Amino acid sequence: MLREGFEIYKKTRKKNDQLFNHYFMRVLAGWVVAVLSRTPVTPNQITIINLVLFVVAAVMLVVMPSYEGGLLAILVLEISYLLDCSDGMLARHKGLASKAGHHFDFFTDETKAAALVVGIGLRLFRTGGYGPSWDAGPVLVSYPPQWFLFATIAALFVVTAAISMTKFLRHPDIAGREETVEAYYETVSTEKSSSLVKRAAGLVFTFLRFLNHYPSHIYVFALLGRFDAFFFIYAAINALYLAKGWLGLLIRFSRS
Numbered sequence: 197m198l199r200e201g202f203e204i205y206k207k208t209r210k211k212n213d214q215l216f217n218h219y220f221m222r223v224l225a226g227w228v229v230a231v232l233s234r235t236p237v238t239p240n241q242i243t244i245i246n247l248v249l250f251v252v253a254a255v256m257l258v259v260m261p262s263y264e265g266g267l268l269a270i271l272v273l274e275i276s277y278l279l280d281c282s283d284g285m286l287a288r289h290k291g292l293a294s295k296a297g298h299h300f301d302f303f304t305d306e307t308k309a310a311a312l313v314v315g316i317g318l319r320l321f322r323t324g325g326y327g328p329s330w331d332a333g334p335v336l337v338s339y340p341p342q343w344f345l346f347a348t349i350a351a352l353f354v355v356t357a358a359i360s361m362t363k364f365l366r367h368p369d370i371a372g373r374e375e376t377v378e379a380y381y382e383t384v385s386t387e388k389s390s391s392l393v394k395r396a397a398g399l400v401f402t403f404l405r406f407l408n409h410y411p412s413h414i415y416v417f418a419l420l421g422r423f424d425a426f427f428f429i430y431a432a433i434n435a436l437y438l439a440k441g442w443l444g445l446l447i448r449f450s451r452s
Contacts, residue, residue, distance in 0.1 A: 198227065201223075201226040201229070202226055204229050204285065205223050205285075208286075209285070214412055216411065216413075217281060221411070222285065224278055226285065229282050229289055233289060237286075238292070243280070243297075245279055246277070246279035247276075247304040247307065249273075250272075250277075250308045253272040253276060253315070254273075254308075254312060255315065256272060257315040257318075257423075258322065261319055266319070266423065273411070276308075280301075280304075284301065309359065310352060312410065312430075313348065313351045313427075313430070317352070318344075320423060321348065324344075351431040354434045357438055361437070404437075407429060407433050414426055
């Protein structure tokens, strides 16, 4: 079973993926797929299950505001993400990848992003951030509890607007190309640029994508008890993405 799972991992992993996925989560997902492939469970059913688990994790963040409760919630979140990695790999392993399945997976992923913002925001509203106060060196900073209600609304707006931006930019009429079924197998490597400037910019955007890919590091913030820091970083990265997208759109459409 272990060998079969590793072979599935090598054949169905993404070629351009987060390091956390490439070296850890998709390896585990290969073994999950080895088990699931022997059952009648479909990739879409796995997508639904991982969405339900994620919503449970988001609720746990709110109703279990203790340090231990936060760790348990993030454990459930990471299990959900393990299944999120498994559904696409199962689809590729069985040759079931489709446009409908891909779009459904994207829809659930972005639903989870909104749920995460609300879950952590309401948790911070209940706890006041790190606690009643946190030590920022010589200055003691305290968050008014209601502040996080406004912060949650603002972050939710930013994340949902970023989701809309992504869907708009991916539309064939805007992207200028149709997405093919083959693209959903996600096994094609992209060529690296020879330009030093472009490569440097690529490294910056790779780092930003890492910060935006919360399963790669949210557990670190949970262990440190600093969900407030994660909240600010995640909202800021999405705001930066939104600003970059709008800048490109304004330049593009102002020319017409």
